Amino acid sequence: MGAVIVAGLVSGSIYALIASGLSLVWGALGVFNFAHGALLMVGAFVAWWVSDPAGLGLGLFAGILACMIFMVAAGAVLYVLLVRPWIGTPAVELTVIMTTVAGAMFLENLALLIFGARLKALDQVVTGTVKIAGTAMQAQNLLVIILAPVLLGALALFLKLSKHGLAIRAIAQNDEAARLLGIRVEVTYLVTFAVSALLAGVAGVMIGGLFNITPSMGNEPLLRAFLVVVFGGLGSLPGTIIAAYLIGLIEAASSYYIGIYWTPVALFTVLIVILLVRPNGLLGRSA
């Protein structure tokens, strides 16, 4: 039971970080970034390359720092190349699906070309096991469980208090009015992508420290994150975060009690039932 909760909270933490980035972009721009999983993978590889002796060998903290700086730039570049050219065109949502899917394929194959297919892993930030309330867990797991809410709290404060955060929320609500107040909408879009990529990179480092780093490591989490965003209600950050932990816990429980093959079935059944009752998701706003 304790192990199930730990596994659920770890998955939930990682899903929350990935899905909040997706949700942020959806809220501000009304597009889905299908390269979000590839960004996560890029973040993990950058951290690995900078930290691992097979790369620069500068140690884990340098790797994580480099990853975070790189991700901010990567998010901005991705926006400029794959999204900005189509802002304001009639079918921008559909076009951006195609451009970001293409971007994801490109990044995945680029990683394969540069780093090869051999599995890689990041060092653990903390090692050993800890015991809480009778449940033993890896210290790294505990770190993820603690760190994710801290980062999500920081995100909430950024959105509530900072200049760019307020602008992101304003644009999500009414981009015309935002322009009226002199908000440079395109700049805010870029910031949104940078923040979103940063969150993906952190999630990539967490996954890289717990599991393996491969060029396709972002695909499965991206799919889950889409599920989370729809389940929580499009564009609602609190909804997204609640849904991430719920899905993490349901997934862990069903893997343990029913088996991993039936887990997707269980997840989608819950999702369908919830959407029948609440068509806009847990905390979604009506269209």
Add this chain to the structure above:
Amino acid sequence: MTTTETIIEVRGLGKSFGSLVAVDDVSFTIRRGEILGIAGPNGAGKTTLFNLITRNPFGPDRGEVVFDGHRIDRLKPHRIMRLGLARTFQKETSFAKLTVEQNIRLGGVYGAGLRGAALQAAIEATLEMLELAPLRNELAGSLPVFQTKHLMIASAMVARPRLLLLDEPASGLNSIEQADLQRLILRLRDSGTSILLIEHILPLLFGVSERVMVMDFGKKLTEGPPSEIARDPQVIEAYLGGKAMENLHAT
């Protein structure tokens, strides 16, 4: 020529959409501390004229705009705003899920580039001037129409603009609220902001404006003091409709 007495000079402004000439060779000036009213039927090009001046969301094809000594007809919208020219839209443009104070803060940060103590002081002064201080922590989406209008004006006024373009601020207001709004507009003017006002409610428009300009089919028809405009038979018959004028004289 632009003199220090003139806050804005618009010369030969024009915009076409295909074969439709939405704004056709419109010129006017506003003096510092003046309220210029714009009257005219729906589709006359009044709001389009606002769009052209602020370049939000589009700029003019032809003509020049000199604002406070700067050519602004080729600047980006946020640059124009930073120079001290703000506008409101007719439709609701507040951010429903932000508080009243956050709405105004956005105007101060982005419209005027304020920060720190200066920002807070500007927010406080604006909350006070627009009588929104007791509602500062309410969500904008929960406000009644009258307060929403105040909030839209507050978001523009926090930047302390030298010229404010108001697009039908009185639509949807009852007559008591209209009278309140009239006093508010005069108060804004007295605080040092010149005003260009589009308004369908003619008693209000004629009540606050020093001069009124009449537009129809994208063209400027005439311009003068409200008392003259109200008696111009050409304006009455052709462009404002006899009924509207009767109402005005009854007021």
